[in-house]
Amino acid sequence: MEYGHITLPTTNIPVSREVDVLVIGGGASGIAAAIAAARGGASTMLVEQRGFLGGMGTVALVPAFCPFTDKRRPIIRGLGLELMERMKQACDVGYREEYQELLDWVPIDPEVLKRVYDGAILESGVTPLYHTFVYDVVLSEDRRTVKGVVVVNKTGRSFISCQYIIDCSGDGDIAALAGVPFQKGGEAGELQPGSMCYLLANVNRPNFRRYLEESGDTGQLHQTVERAIEDGALPEGRKSISGLAWVNDYLVGVNFGHVFGVDGTLAEDLTRGAIEGRRLAERQLQFFRRYVPGFEHAHMVASGEQLGIRETRRIEGDYILSVDDFIAARSFPDDIARNAYYIDIHLANSKSEMTFNHLPPGVSHGVPYRILLPVGIDNLWVAGRSVSSDRAVQGSLRVMPNCFSMGQAAGSAAALALQSGTGSRGISVSELQRRLLEQDVWLGEDFMPAEETAGKKEGNTP
Structure with missing residues (x-):
């Protein structure tokens, strides 16, 4: 219910920071995006509304990491696996002995994980800004690029200027503020429930x-x-x-x-x-x-400080990953990650049923770069559970290991765009893939970067 409107007086807002890459949201995707961008040579700031990083794993106390494997081998590697292993090593001896070899459903010690994330972003050169909300975005005159965001915190209102921005809010907040079209929930608007962990x-x-x-x-x-x-x-x-x-x-x-x-x-x-x-x-x-x-x-x-949230917005991107892609275990020329987590859609009410759809052990599908690219904006990536997919696939992509991998790809792409002086769609995807491989990202046993697969039909099954 609204009670009318008021008009605020015009004010001058100070510019508090100018950065190459601005990452909004400090969950798994945001942490990986910020570290990858900073390691790629970009001056990077990570804005988070809480006083710590970790998203659902710390804010909502989700108790374990979802699987990093396809039940035969680790397919989520790179920064996600690195950070989980760092948490293990920071835990006590008994924890390390029990879970040292485990890669699926690894229990989270939330206080340890908070410190691990703090250390990882500081070591990489990322500038963190906690206790801060994004109030609005400022677009260029042609509305094709995001020039920066207005933030609000205890210091006041200020503007952070950026060349590139990565939306890791989980809800597609930045994309929505920038006017990117999106879907939310099922055909009747139903949403998966939350859980208080x-x-x-x-x-x-x-x-x-x-x-x-x-x-x-x-x-x-x-x-x-x-x-x-x-x-x-x-x-x-x-x-x-x-x-x-x-x-x-x-x-x-x-x-x-x-x-x-x-x-x-x-x-x-x-x-x-x-x-x-x-x-x-x-x-x-x-x-x-x-x-x-x-x-x-x-x-x-x-x-949990808040409910664990499974589903909100799904942005419209250059490609919409579909349940058919999942079932067929398709690969794409612009793959930047793999996924094997099952489709996991929780009941919308106490009387309905849950939906599960598993891939066979050893089978995964590709995650194309295009689902990170919101239509109409040239310097914005979206990583995490609000990427461009249908509702069924969102029920699979939304978990933390996948968020790590999508965030790492977005951050690496932003650093590459900075170096090449282009927008998100102008980078060399094959160069991005090579950089991800150098970062220990797994893209398939026989994967070749995009330019080496020229002429092959898009969407081939591996």
């Missing part, structure tokens, strides 16, 4: 494992959850726990249950979602204490 301490993993063995239940506690729903101890909805990520034998991250009807681009919805999410988390805590041996004395030490 949290950390439980004072739990006993050996006792929990014993319970699983004796009860015959799975690690997702499907039978136990169904019994609690029948008893009225849990609400209708998800009938198993998405994830228990054990940081150690007495501390576990939990991803369980849904909060429906939350649009992550609306502050009012995020407010309601946070309140409902904390109420649901408390109800789940009582469930754990009553129904799950090993959790009798569980204590919630932290819940």
